[in-house]
Amino acid sequence: MPTNVTITAEELKALLAERDAARALREEQEALRGALRLVTAERDLAEERLRAYRRELFGAKSEARDSNQPSLFNEAETLGANSAPAQEDTPETTVAAHKRKRRGHRKPLDPNLPREVVRHELPEAERFCTNDGHALVEIGAEISEQLDVIPEQLRVIQHQRVKYACPCCDLGIKVTPAPLRIIPRGLLSESALAWIATGKYQFGMPLYRQAGLLCRFGGDISSNTIAASMVRVGLATQPVINLMRDALLEAELIYCDETTFQVLKEKGRKPQTKSYLWAQMTGSGVPIRCFSYTPGRGAKLADKLFAGIRKGAVLVTDGYEPYNDIAQRYDLVHLGCWAHLRRYFIKAEENVPKAARSPDLLATRFITLIGKLFAAEARSKKWKLERRQRLRRRYSTRILDAIYALALAQSPGIVPKSLLGKALTYLREQWPKLIRYIENGSWPISNNPCENAIRPFVVGRRSWLFSDTVAGANASANLYSLIETCKAGGIDPYRYLHWLFQCLPLAKTVDDYDALLPWKMPADLR
Numbered sequence: 001m002p003t004n005v006t007i008t009a010e011e012l013k014a015l016l017a018e019r020d021a022a023r024a025l026r027e028e029q030e031a032l033r034g035a036l037r038l039v040t041a042e043r044d045l046a047e048e049r050l051r052a053y054r055r056e057l058f059g060a061k062s063e064a065r066d067s068n069q070p071s072l073f074n075e076a077e078t079l080g081a082n083s084a085p086a087q088e089d090t091p092e093t094t095v096a097a098h099k100r101k102r103r104g105h106r107k108p109l110d111p112n113l114p115r116e117v118v119r120h121e122l123p124e125a126e127r128f129c130t131n132d133g134h135a136l137v138e139i140g141a142e143i144s145e146q147l148d149v150i151p152e153q154l155r156v157i158q159h160q161r162v163k164y165a166c167p168c169c170d171l172g173i174k175v176t177p178a179p180l181r182i183i184p185r186g187l188l189s190e191s192a193l194a195w196i197a198t199g200k201y202q203f204g205m206p207l208y209r210q211a212g213l214l215c216r217f218g219g220d221i222s223s224n225t226i227a228a229s230m231v232r233v234g235l236a237t238q239p240v241i242n243l244m245r246d247a248l249l250e251a252e253l254i255y256c257d258e259t260t261f262q263v264l265k266e267k268g269r270k271p272q273t274k275s276y277l278w279a280q281m282t283g284s285g286v287p288i289r290c291f292s293y294t295p296g297r298g299a300k301l302a303d304k305l306f307a308g309i310r311k312g313a314v315l316v317t318d319g320y321e322p323y324n325d326i327a328q329r330y331d332l333v334h335l336g337c338w339a340h341l342r343r344y345f346i347k348a349e350e351n352v353p354k355a356a357r358s359p360d361l362l363a364t365r366f367i368t369l370i371g372k373l374f375a376a377e378a379r380s381k382k383w384k385l386e387r388r389q390r391l392r393r394r395y396s397t398r399i400l401d402a403i404y405a406l407a408l409a410q411s412p413g414i415v416p417k418s419l420l421g422k423a424l425t426y427l428r429e430q431w432p433k434l435i436r437y438i439e440n441g442s443w444p445i446s447n448n449p450c451e452n453a454i455r456p457f458v459v460g461r462r463s464w465l466f467s468d469t470v471a472g473a474n475a476s477a478n479l480y481s482l483i484e485t486c487k488a489g490g491i492d493p494y495r496y497l498h499w500l501f502q503c504l505p506l507a508k509t510v511d512d513y514d515a516l517l518p519w520k521m522p523a524d525l526r
Contacts, residue, residue, distance in 0.1 A: 045417055051351050052419065109145050116148075154219045157189055180505035183232050187225060193233050194497035196226055201479045202493050204460035227472070234475025236504055239513040241478050244485065245280075245290050246308070247517070253283030253314045253443070255450035256305075256323065258297055259458055262466040263473050266295060277477060278305055279454040283316065283444060286519050287488035289453050291480045293473040299325050306330060316447050319430050336433030339446035342370045344423035351419050362410055363420055369403050377445050389441035400435050403427075453484055485518045491526050499525055 007015075119141075127136045159178070166172025182190060199205045207230065211223040248254065261277040263269075276297045280290045294301040299322040306326050315332045317323040318340045327334035349363035357364065376396055380388040407427050414421045427434070437443045457480055467473040482500070486493040496518055507513050514520070 041415060045415070052347060109147055115145075152213075152217050154214065154217045182236055182501045182504050183229060186229060186232075187221065188229050190501035191498055193229060193501055194494050197230060197233065197479050197497055198483065198494045200230070200464070201460065201476065201483050202456070202487075204456070204463050206464040209463075227468070230479070231469075231472050231475045233501060234478045235471060237478050237482060237500065239507070240500070240504075240516050241290070241481055243510075243514055243517060244288055244481060247286065248280060248282055248288045248290050249306070249309045251282040251285050251288070251310070251313065253316070254309070255279075255281045255283055255316045255444075255447055255453075257318065257447060257450040257454055258320070259454055261293060261461075261473060263293075263295075263468075263470055264466055265469050269295065275473070277454075277457060277473075278302070279450055279457075280305065281450050281453050281488075283314070283449065284442075287485065289481055289484035289488055291454075291457065291477040291484070293470070293477045295470075298322065302326060303329070314443060316444055316450070318447055319426060333436070333443075334433050335436050335443055336430045337447035338370060338373060338434060339448050339451075341423070341427055341430065341434065342367060342374075344419070344426050345370070348419040348423050362406075363423070365406065366403065366423070369399055369406070372399050373445060385441035387441075392438040392441065396438055400438070404431065453488075456480070456484065482518060489519050491518055491521060495526060496521055 122136075128134065129136060161176040161178060163176075164172075164174045178184075182193070186193075188196070196207070196210055199210050200207060207226045208223040211221060211226055214221055256278065258276045258278045261275045262271070263275050264271040266273070266275070269275075273295075275293065275295050278292045278294060278297075280292070282288045292305055294305075297320070302322045303326060309330050309332070311331050313330075313332055314335060315323065315327055316335045316337065318337050323334065326332070345363045345366045349357065349361065349367060352361060352363070359365070359368070373396055376391055376399075380391050383391075407424055411424050411428070414424055416422075416425060437445050467476055479497075482497065483493040486496045499521060500516055503516055507516060
């Protein structure tokens with residue numbers, strides 16, 4: 001017989017209180033566990049950022065990876081072919097003999113350089129045979145060459161404007177008019193201006209160093225005078241720059257990128273405020289490089305750089321958001337950059353200690369797959385467009401499917417704010433633009449050409465650091481545009497600038513300025 005258990009109201013209240021206390025304790029423990037997980041995640045993210053900052057400051061900058069590139073090429077090359085069944089016995093193959101380059105062989109000096117012959121002869125007392133005493137006769141010479149450098153030579157061009165007068169009266173005085181110059185009454189000649197411009201904008205030498213170099217050879221000119229001259233000639237080239245930009249915006253394929261640029265004296269802005277230099281370049285037709293300064297990089301500022309662009313043109317950029325608005329506004333085909341995406345995964349891989357890295361690491365798996373895409377592009381670089389398109393359709397499409405499937409499978413378990421999480425977020429957001437390149441064999445896989453074009457500016461910025469005024473920033477952008485366009489077209493920048501500075505004062509019409517574009521420079525002057 002079951003016994004009836006009687007519980008008083010006080011005991012019931014005590015049991016309920018114990019239950020509530022236990023429940024509250026469990027909830028508190030769960031809250032603490034959640035807080036601990038959050039703190040642990042924040043700690044891991046902070047350590048990850050710290051390692052990333054240290055690596056950015058002290059680590060290697062190269063993105064190269066130790067991958068078996070030949071195997072990637074073979075995989076792309078053999079895809080779609082009817083492979084024969086594997087055979088156990090492999091027949092021997094005879095390899096033809098070949099010539100190997102001798103290592104350490106010195107490259108001969110340019111035969112077009114002027115040569116000064118220095119003869120080294122034996123003294124008269126030693127020109128006899130030690131065997132029979134007969135006089136020695138000359139039978140040839142052992143020739144070796146050294147490269148000699150003649151230091152810069154400065155000279156002063158004295159312009160004498162002859163005056164004429166009437167011998168019969170005092171009213172017939174005439175003076176020969178002054179020749180037109182790019183800087184009226186300027187202290188530096190066109191040759192000197194071109195030399196200084198290439199020194200700074202091609203070779204990254206700050207103006208104060210150039211002033212010191214000139215001083216060694218007797219040219220005691222202040223760096224402020226040189227800087228003012230660079231600003232004036234840079235702004236004087238604006239009509240040519242405008243025509244270059246018009247030609248660039250007519251191209252079928254355009255790359256674009258931007259980097260920071262500090263200007264000290266800008267109205268309404270602190271000297272520490274970031275400004276930007278934009279780089280635009282053609283990927284088809286005449287090679288053109290255009291650089292532009294803007295006080296920011298918002299959509300309105302970026303839109304001005306693309307006003308008048310050809311409808312339906314192909315635009316290649318990184319993942320910066322204003323480019324999407326530009327592509328929609330002007331009905332452009334917008335391509336993403338696989339090199340930027342790969343850089344995210346490389347940073348995530350580098351954050352992992354070397355001892356813990358392996359081919360199975362998630363970041364490494366993405367890098368390997370992306371490497372196969374680049375390997376296929378490198379292999380097909382010189383192929384015809386149709387053949388490259390077939391490779392992309394048969395091979396690259398499979399790799400893209402594998403990358404996207406891996407991203408979908410692994411994204412749920414990755415912290416979004418981690419380096420790997422940021423890489424996966426970039427991949428998902430940019431995916432439609434990243435895969436668009438496979439639609440046309442002439443479209444590029446990355447924005448690397450534009451990054452290479454902007455690199456001389458970045459390297460030079462380490463030396464001269466900033467521009468003093470907005471006018472100086474615009475002048476620098478113009479001179480960079482001219483010099484990089486010359487380099488892309490195989491034209492010597494110094495010779496072009498020297499010719500341009502001489503011809504600019506004489507130009508009056510649009511046709512005159514059009515004839516001064518870098519690619520229209522006479523061949524005998526290049």
